[in-house]
Amino acid sequence: MLTFTDIETAAARLRGVAHRTPVITSRSLDELIGATVFLKAENLQRMGAFKFRGGYNAVNSLSDAERARGVVAFSSGNHAQAVALAAQLHGCAATIVMPDDAPASKLEATRGYGAEVITYDRYTEDRAAVAQAVVERRGAALIPPFDYYPVMAGQGTTALELIKDIPEPLDALIVCAGGGGFVSGCAVAATHLSPGIEVFASEPEQGNDIELSLRAGRIVSIDVPRTICDGQQTQSCGLLTFPIMQALLAGVLTVPDQIVIQVMRFVFERLKLVLEPSGANALAALLHHRERFANKRVGVTLSGGNVSVERFAALMNGTEAC
Amino acid sequence: MLTFTDIETAAARLRGVAHRTPVITSRSLDELIGATVFLKAENLQRMGAFKFRGGYNAVNSLSDAERARGVVAFSSGNHAQAVALAAQLHGCAATIVMPDDAPASKLEATRGYGAEVITYDRYTEDRAAVAQAVVERRGAALIPPFDYYPVMAGQGTTALELIKDIPEPLDALIVCAGGGGFVSGCAVAATHLSPGIEVFASEPEQGNDIELSLRAGRIVSIDVPRTICDGQQTQSCGLLTFPIMQALLAGVLTVPDQIVIQVMRFVFERLKLVLEPSGANALAALLHHRERFANKRVGVTLSGGNVSVERFAALMNGTEAC
Numbered sequence: 067m068l069t070f071t072d073i074e075t076a077a078a079r080l081r082g083v084a085h086r087t088p089v090i091t092s093r094s095l096d097e098l099i100g101a102t103v104f105l106k107a108e109n110l111q112r113m114g115a116f117k118f119r120g121g122y123n124a125v126n127s128l129s130d131a132e133r134a135r136g137v138v139a140f141s142s143g144n145h146a147q148a149v150a151l152a153a154q155l156h157g158c159a160a161t162i163v164m165p166d167d168a169p170a171s172k173l174e175a176t177r178g179y180g181a182e183v184i185t186y187d188r189y190t191e192d193r194a195a196v197a198q199a200v201v202e203r204r205g206a207a208l209i210p211p212f213d214y215y216p217v218m219a220g221q222g223t224t225a226l227e228l229i230k231d232i233p234e235p236l237d238a239l240i241v242c243a244g245g246g247g248f249v250s251g252c253a254v255a256a257t258h259l260s261p262g263i264e265v266f267a268s269e270p271e272q273g274n275d276i277e278l279s280l281r282a283g284r285i286v287s288i289d290v291p292r293t294i295c296d297g298q299q300t301q302s303c304g305l306l307t308f309p310i311m312q313a314l315l316a317g318v319l320t321v322p323d324q325i326v327i328q329v330m331r332f333v334f335e336r337l338k339l340v341l342e343p344s345g346a347n348a349l350a351a352l353l354h355h356r357e358r359f360a361n362k363r364v365g366v367t368l369s370g371g372n373v374s375v376e377r378f379a380a381l382m383n384g385t386e387a388c
Numbered sequence: 389m390l391t392f393t394d395i396e397t398a399a400a401r402l403r404g405v406a407h408r409t410p411v412i413t414s415r416s417l418d419e420l421i422g423a424t425v426f427l428k429a430e431n432l433q434r435m436g437a438f439k440f441r442g443g444y445n446a447v448n449s450l451s452d453a454e455r456a457r458g459v460v461a462f463s464s465g466n467h468a469q470a471v472a473l474a475a476q477l478h479g480c481a482a483t484i485v486m487p488d489d490a491p492a493s494k495l496e497a498t499r500g501y502g503a504e505v506i507t508y509d510r511y512t513e514d515r516a517a518v519a520q521a522v523v524e525r526r527g528a529a530l531i532p533p534f535d536y537y538p539v540m541a542g543q544g545t546t547a548l549e550l551i552k553d554i555p556e557p558l559d560a561l562i563v564c565a566g567g568g569g570f571v572s573g574c575a576v577a578a579t580h581l582s583p584g585i586e587v588f589a590s591e592p593e594q595g596n597d598i599e600l601s602l603r604a605g606r607i608v609s610i611d612v613p614r615t616i617c618d619g620q621q622t623q624s625c626g627l628l629t630f631p632i633m634q635a636l637l638a639g640v641l642t643v644p645d646q647i648v649i650q651v652m653r654f655v656f657e658r659l660k661l662v663l664e665p666s667g668a669n670a671l672a673a674l675l676h677h678r679e680r681f682a683n684k685r686v687g688v689t690l691s692g693g694n695v696s697v698e699r700f701a702a703l704m705n706g707t708e709a710c
Binding site for chain 1: 410653656696704
């Protein structure tokens, strides 16, 4: 199981390495939502997303002998960069398996951290199998993107910091979910520190596999979702994340892509921050379901900001369709 | 004269009202520049720019009787919003004189703070005269955008915070300049706290009236500069700011608009922050003159982030010409 102690250990490893990202508040946002909102700005994290926390904690958890054989990861983007940067900081080799349609900026950034990138077709190939082949060929350690306790523990440090940096307790916490590693880690931290807090996962409407899974009581797999939220195009959650979500989540909030775009614009124009679509997903979910949170104190993760100027502009002017 | 005590007094008034904005550092920025750079993120200030500091301090400095007759300001944008918001927070009326070609987002935001807006033609009318007419008609107090000690003192709190929030002394500080109120206030604070620091004003190449004035030893007036840096389209600096700049500045750094655009893109994609053109001017000046700052510790103001998504996109794709 994933314990609060694992998250505290991860926090100690990340101290002085990861940024303690700011908690941002905005009067105009509170008016828009009708609640008191605390934004954890993980778009300002190293490499632009919370994923650095889990990647670094996972690489740091390996033995020297394991690290000497290198690490492998498969990811639609930010986990790739996270493991690449974490490997670079530990002086070990990284091979990253990425979909060939991943945003160019993410492919470039991953190579920029010194990793070797192997691409695959997201719609016909199984990324886990491609990664497994590298593991077998090189003896490298696989760092899965979410279904791995050291990764979940690292991600959970986000909620740990958010709750410690706010004077009064939160009523609710909303965390975006792809495979569920981020929300699982955050749920373990949040429910330990704030008994009674309600933790929600947010998903794109088109990619609601966690909602379906929790409703069915078993892991449901869906087709690769067509959503602008490219960090949440997972087909199913993990064997390890699912029971944590079953035990600890108060619910799942789904949100249409169009609301995600509105929130990206609001955050740009009012908060002066850049969010990628998945990075805006949790706040968009709060906006979409705001009646449920009226007058509450709500923590929300802004999970990442890795989007090019061109893609951002295309999303804003509607030339990249939802 | 403007003294360090004036700036400390302003800082006390602003405590709990203005944001203590974060100081942001970036390894990739340091590599690009070849120096250690400390960014004071005033785009994250209330109403999106450092101008809130000066506007609030000025309105707060008035007597109750003066405030009861309302305040007036003329401004190309951010000072307008600053005075409007400061007046709203003090419960007094504000009339703002703005150019009719100011960005729509700034006109809207100013009205959003409850101010009455009067527009004028930037190329044919004298904004000071338009504002003076309101002063005479209503008995309202004029809050000038820069040539006014309470405004300069407020702006100077930016450098005060930056220097106090960094453990080791800075070698240099670069502050963008229109009329010189921001850089004057910052120069008084910085040279008091860090004797030996070199303070530079940054200007658009097309709007280098301060550079010309310091070279000539007298205030030089230029045509309304055609630059994307709409917060720096002043024709001449102030009677009060000029002698402070003469006494305290180490120099003026001018920068072409094209470099400003490059920096806006870099800050968006790498730092995940939104800057308006004038808000990127000081960092662009550092990039343009980086040889001069090699291996130094340089503080830079990111002065504002009030730009619409549409204008930002147009600047990035070249459809708004330099």
